[in-house]
Amino acid sequence: MSSASTQQPATEAYTVALEDGGDDVIERAFRFIGGVLTSALGGRGQDVIGESVVVRRRSDRASQLRIDVPDESAGEQILELIAADLEAMTAPEFAEEWLHAEHEGRHVGPS
Numbered sequence: 001m002s003s004a005s006t007q008q009p010a011t012e013a014y015t016v017a018l019e020d021g022g023d024d025v026i027e028r029a030f031r032f033i034g035g036v037l038t039s040a041l042g043g044r045g046q047d048v049i050g051e052s053v054v055v056r057r058r059s060d061r062a063s064q065l066r067i068d069v070p071d072e073s074a075g076e077q078i079l080e081l082i083a084a085d086l087e088a089m090t091a092p093e094f095a096e097e098w099l100h101a102e103h104e105g106r107h108v109g110p111s
Contacts (some may be wrong), residue, residue, distance in 0.1 A: 014058060018054075051069055054066050
């Protein structure tokens with residue numbers, strides 16, 4: 001690995017965003033139905049539908065990390081934490097800390 005690639009800022013290699021929860025259309029549909037039913041019974045439907053904080057590789061937009069969160073507030077907190085690390089770390093440091101370490105989130109390899 002060249003010296004230039006080891007010094008590449010993580011923000012040049014990865015993006016992070018809050019996205020709809022679920023890996024695919026079917027999972028999102030079931031989460032939506034669960035949210036509607038929960039809401040109809042007096043609960044907070046959005047907690048069931050959920051969202052995910054997703055880290056994607058800039059080069060091909062492939063999902064590298066997905067952390068499911070129950071609501072927007074929790075998602076914003078994790079989003080801010082990851083965004084700060086993207087700003088502060090090199091791409092290899094970020095990958096070691098977030099993509100290769102064990103976290104509570106769902107790790108997704110290249111699509």
